Amino acid sequence: MPTSTAPAVALLCWRDLDHPQGGGSERYVQRVGAELAARGMRVALLTAAFPGCDDETVVDGVRIIRRGGRLTVYPRALLTLAGARLGVGPLRGFAPDAVVDTQNGVPFFASLLSRRTVVLVHHCHREQWPVAGPVLSRLGWWIESRLSPWVHRRRRYVTVSEPSRAELVDLGVDADRIDVVRAGIDPPPIADRAQNPADRAQKSADRAHNPADRAQDPGGRIVVLSRLVPHKQIEHALDVLAALAEEMPDVTMDVVGGGWWSDELREHARKVGVGDRVTFHGHVSEERKHRLLAGARVHLMPSRKEGWGIAVVEAAQHGVPTIGYRASAGLTDSIDDEVTGMLVDGRDELIAATRKLLENPGFAVELGAAARERAAGYSWSATADGFERVFARLR
Template identity: 35%
Template sequence: MRILVLNWRDLSHPAAGGAEVYTEQVLRRWARAGHEVTLFASSVDGKPAAEIVDGYRVVRAGNRFTVYREARRWWDRYGRGRFDVVVDETNTVPFLAHEWVDDGARTIALVHQTCEEIWHHNAPPLAAHLGRYRLEPEWLRRLGGAPILAVSDSTRDALARFGARDVTVVPEGYEPPADLPAVAKEDRPTAVFCGRMVSYKRPWDVLRAVELARREIPGLRLWMIGGGPLLDKLRAAAPPGVEFLGRVSERVKHDRMARAHVHLSTSVREGWGLVVTEAAALGTPTIAYDVPGLRDSTRAAGGVVVPPEPQALARWLCELLPARMAEPFAPVPYGGAHGWDDVAATLLTAVELHARTPDRRSHEDQLRGADVPLGPDAGRVPGVAA
């Protein structure tokens, strides 16, 4: 097939995250299987307007705010008549491709998470109120006019609250490190937090929970991994036993995760919670807040979800950590997620079923029983240089 994917970032963007890893892992496999794949994303300093990456084409134009307009302009000049399917990968703001793709190509959205409460952590009060209660509900209401793929039950349920009716859940993926760290657990009770030091990850809650838990586990130690704007303030206010590592290499991150007894995760919401998956693959269970996304990844990884408050986190830390010291947690294959080959094949099956189905009813039952091959060779996309 000829597939166009729209995402405001590609993996080379400084703000790239888990959604962009997901995109890259899937698209490289589609291209390797012989499909013609193009990713349209915003411009990145030092990167060309178009290039081939792992067999698929990346086209870049616009910035965080104008990429949506530039995508439609590019479609009008070069895209119309060139694709079978357009995938609208939504990171808060959808491209709403189903409203302007007008040449018979099918459109389908891919949503990792809704924003909702995160608005109040990432924007000034007035903008946050406008975004949460006016803009996002309107965007998602309009997005519900097209079929949607969601990466968790939580995201599906959130989309349903905004009126989406045709939502299919597809798996999240993970590729464990080639060489898993062969390290022993710490002799001292140790918890680890890994994430950006930003408001919506709620690192302050982690510090408070550890402070409370140390009343019962005096030797408790916490490793805080990650950089971000709150790092200095958190470091200055940290209780005893807390070590801040800042932003570290993957090797150091995996080493610390593997040596800790428990991983803590306290975000306001996530699409899935990839760090939970990473920890489980390394033999470290998670205690997470019972919020969208985290509940999906944590339960899949054999962890525990608790009410979103430091007191509950501290109670479970006191109960679970000694048990994990006495009986280590066995690594979970793929951390409770799926291998990327499975993810790419399942996602492609959903896309192909939609491309071949004339109506817009739900494809979830078809997807479960489908056995669709990855497909034939296809040519390059005209209109942009390699």
């Protein structure tokens, strides 16, 4: 249990992991907080409220304070942080030694209250802003690309991949103020479906020739693990399924995750004729998520933009390679093309690459084995180490 004199860290993020729209970036922030708390630090996460939530709770040693909504979370978090300095409000007595300001397009501008602020950016949002409409998108991109770099011109940045670091440099952030701290990974709650890659390939090949066993074989299964929002472009994965359905009668797809774009995706599946071949699971337990990942041959990640892609590594834990877009930026860091997965350019190449892995189980297993080996090198402990090094450099 951290003492009242232990170092204090405030994390600011627009959502926490229990939020219905929480995803990989929220997992990153909360798991870092949990690691820091386990090391004896006092950690508070200031985030938005959502229907049915508790205003305050503690998860894995992290005190979570929820105030405001999608837009009002920003001023409410700053008020809470200011109250901590004045000795009032829910954080009275909590004077943070470091503040992590998560910029999901828009930062909290916590550096106006604390010089010891680190700006966490998973990726830049140029390609995603249009969904906000013509006015908000222009304003949002101006804040992200012009105002934020100027306000934070003396602050340290953390990002999750080299491509995201390059994007920040392009926006005018000094390269020597940016640290790359990659995401970690939790051990899967279930065992790999086969420890020996060669055995997996042979079993897959045998089952492909035995109609009675096809239902147990991952050869015809595609999985998508993602928040269901427009920039994730799950429609492209559904188009892959539609393109392969006629030539591969056993191919099916599991879409794991929820989001406000769910109804549009279900309609798209019906429109392209694969409504009976795809299962939308919504939010599932960690165990169920990993079982669905482990039961697939290939994981598709057709996002327009990714900072890193934690789902890539989660699939890799089960020897399942990911196919994603080269233009997404971050996936070029988490996927080693033709070694741990495949990077493609456009929908036609996505279809061709998926066909290749479904028709060639040996190659899929080879990629998956390399991906699993690489995934073993990531941990949240190492991620927290990175943040401690950054905190030590704050002035």
